[in-house]
Amino acid sequence: MPKIVIAGNWKMYKTQSEAKAFFSEFPAHLKATASQAAIADQQILICVPYTNLAILQTLVPSLGQNNLSIGAQNVHWAENGAFTGEISAPMLVELGIKYVIIGHSERRQFFGETDETVNKRLKSAQAHGLTPILCVGESKQQRDANETESWIFSQLAADLVDVDQNNLIIAYEPIWAIGTGDTCEATEANRVIGLIRSKLSNRDITIQYGGSVKSDNIDEIMAQPEINGVLVGGASLDPAGFARIVNYR
Numbered sequence: 001m002p003k004i005v006i007a008g009n010w011k012m013y014k015t016q017s018e019a020k021a022f023f024s025e026f027p028a029h030l031k032a033t034a035s036q037a038a039i040a041d042q043q044i045l046i047c048v049p050y051t052n053l054a055i056l057q058t059l060v061p062s063l064g065q066n067n068l069s070i071g072a073q074n075v076h077w078a079e080n081g082a083f084t085g086e087i088s089a090p091m092l093v094e095l096g097i098k099y100v101i102i103g104h105s106e107r108r109q110f111f112g113e114t115d116e117t118v119n120k121r122l123k124s125a126q127a128h129g130l131t132p133i134l135c136v137g138e139s140k141q142q143r144d145a146n147e148t149e150s151w152i153f154s155q156l157a158a159d160l161v162d163v164d165q166n167n168l169i170i171a172y173e174p175i176w177a178i179g180t181g182d183t184c185e186a187t188e189a190n191r192v193i194g195l196i197r198s199k200l201s202n203r204d205i206t207i208q209y210g211g212s213v214k215s216d217n218i219d220e221i222m223a224q225p226e227i228n229g230v231l232v233g234g235a236s237l238d239p240a241g242f243a244r245i246v247n248y249r
């Protein structure tokens with residue numbers, strides 16, 4: 001059975017003091033909304049800006065929530081070098097980070113990320129023991145042109161060359177559903193994720209849905225058999241709202 005991974009992606013939100021304020025409230029909200037037994041088998045993950053990684057790696061162990069981890073939002077493929085503005089896998093590993101998002105559509109759209117660089121980042125992350133969350137998904141234009149499947153299959157084929165499917169999470173994020181409030185129907189997300197799974201050699205991979213996930217649609221999304229978690233942007237910024245998402249039922 002794939003592990004359930006409920007992840008937040010803070011994107012470029014929260015200063016250190018704002019991040020600390022979030023974690024001063026989040027554990028209480030988690031305890032108030034469900035029993036620990038109900039969420040014990042889940043991985044809870046929050047991928048934060050680089051500037052928050054070190055301080056949260058120090059703070060989170062003191063919260064008594066053993067299934068809560070902090071992750072990064074990108075990683076370069078080189079161990080080090082003249083790559084201004086980038087962060088390497090050894091830098092994340094030294095902080096004790098275990099998860100990193102790779103190939104988010106905002107990286108592909110705004111920062112020139114290609115399938116080739118996504119593939120290099122995935123391999124470097126895995127070589128250093130990190131678990132990558134690979135993001136794939138189609139644009140509105142591609143969906144309207146009935147190219148959803150062919151596009152995602154081409155992303156998977158290129159991104160996963162020589163990538164270890166035993167240490168990988170995939171997030172299906174239709175671009176048109178990100179930050180728009182226009183959630184993909186849960187049954188449609190389930191269908192596409194089933195198709196993604198059919199292309200993998202390891203069928204037990206955790207495959208998440210991402211795109212306008214909120215506390216009021218999480219229950220329906222997580223009720224779908226192919227969906228093993230969510231990657232949540234905007235709604236992960238609020239401690240009460242994200243606790244409710246973690247405690248889906």
Ligand SMILES: O=C[C@H](O)COP(=O)(O)O
Nearest residue numbers: 009178179211212233234
């Ligand atoms: O990584 C998260 C996704 O981009 C979803 O963002 P959103 O929940 O704000 O739509």
